[in-house]
């Protein structure tokens with residue numbers, strides 16, 4: 001099944017929309033922060049240059065490998081990103097979610113609204129997906145709070161399961177399962 005286009009999703013606190021090249025300056029402003037970098041995957045740039053931001057905006061608009069990536073817009077600028085990346089083959093009923101918000105916008109309910117919007121959208125628009133999961137660094141209480149607030153459950157401790165900044169670290173896995181109701185059942189293609 002081919003990936004759908006990235007739709008615009010509107011909430012009370014933010015708007016989720018596809019990134020364009022003009023978003024690179026605000027993306028760089030918020031991404032170039034050690035407190036953001038330390039909680040994200042090993043390849044997240046540090047420092048985060050304008051060229052990194054331009055590349056991310058360009059790549060996410062056409063790369064199926066990235067999954068679906070939304071810029072999180074607030075006050076007319078991009079203040080973070082959220083993504084959903086469905087797996088393939090016999091694991092295609094799983095999709096990984098990831099998100100970050102620039103430090104200037106923390107604790108305003110933006111990440112939890114964005115995750116709620118994307119989760120609802122995934123159940124409605126990715127008919128094969130039954131499970132959304134978020135592997136979170138074990139020390140990251142903030143991100144676990146976001147997942148908990150959005151109805152995700154902590155399902156596993158992934159001990160010594162990733163490398164960040166040269167250190168092997170523990171992660172915890174949070175997940176949401178497709179709600180069981182007649183309109184929300186998964187449709188698996190043969």
Ligand SMILES: CC(C)(COP(=O)(O)OP(=O)(O)OC[C@H]1O[C@@H](n2cnc3c(N)ncnc32)[C@H](O)[C@@H]1OP(=O)(O)O)[C@@H](O)C(=O)NCCC(=O)NCCS
Nearest residue numbers: 036039099100101106107108109110111112142143145146
């Ligand atoms: C973690 C992060 C996404 C939270 O974004 P946010 O928009 O500030 O989160 P919200 O305002 O929606 O917070 C929702 C809940 O999460 C919890 N939470 C969020 N930040 C927290 C923090 N720093 N410490 C403890 N709990 C926190 C709280 O329970 C909060 O609810 P409350 O404000 O009503 O108490 C943001 O701090 C961030 O991007 N950090 C760096 C990158 C990162 O960690 N990304 C996630 C990788 S898995």
